[in-house]
Amino acid sequence: MEVAESEVRDGEKIKLIRRQLALLIHADRCGKNVNQSDGEVHQCSMPLCSTFKLVLNHMTICQAGKSCTVNHCSVSREILAHWRNCRSRRCIMCSPLKENARDYYERKRILLRRAHG
Numbered sequence: 323m324e325v326a327e328s329e330v331r332d333g334e335k336i337k338l339i340r341r342q343l344a345l346l347i348h349a350d351r352c353g354k355n356v357n358q359s360d361g362e363v364h365q366c367s368m369p370l371c372s373t374f375k376l377v378l379n380h381m382t383i384c385q386a387g388k389s390c391t392v393n394h395c396s397v398s399r400e401i402l403a404h405w406r407n408c409r410s411r412r413c414i415m416c417s418p419l420k421e422n423a424r425d426y427y428e429r430k431r432i433l434l435r436r437a438h439g
């Protein structure tokens with residue numbers, strides 16, 4: 323069964339991409355909570371959070387693009403480019419994460435509405 327075999331292979335690859343995408347999204351949100359001017363240390367339990375925060379930081383100044391040799395940089399760039407451009411609700415790579423993101427913004431919206439009475 324050739325089809326089933328390739329599906330399994332893709333499944334493993336997609337799991338890895340999804341994991342990295344989840345980390346990137348987390349690090350992006352998590353980083354915004356850090357108030358460095360206060361000198362406050364934001365404690366995060368996510369093991370790779372600080373690593374991906376550094377990657378995100380690096381990506382904003384990176385000029386090397388696809389040929390960059392910094393860990394996670396070029397891969398993360400590709401993954402994020404897909405994430406931002408993907409409009410498919412059934413994309414096996416990012417739709418589970420899109421659901422989470424939607425929940426997150428929905429909850430925030432409800433909280434804001436409540437705060438305004």
Ligand SMILES: [Zn+2]
Binds near residue numbers: 348349352371
């Ligand atoms: Zn974090």
Ligand SMILES: [Zn+2]
Binds near residue numbers: 386391392395396
């Ligand atoms: Zn780079």
Ligand SMILES: [Zn+2]
Binds near residue numbers: 405410413414415417
């Ligand atoms: Zn997608």
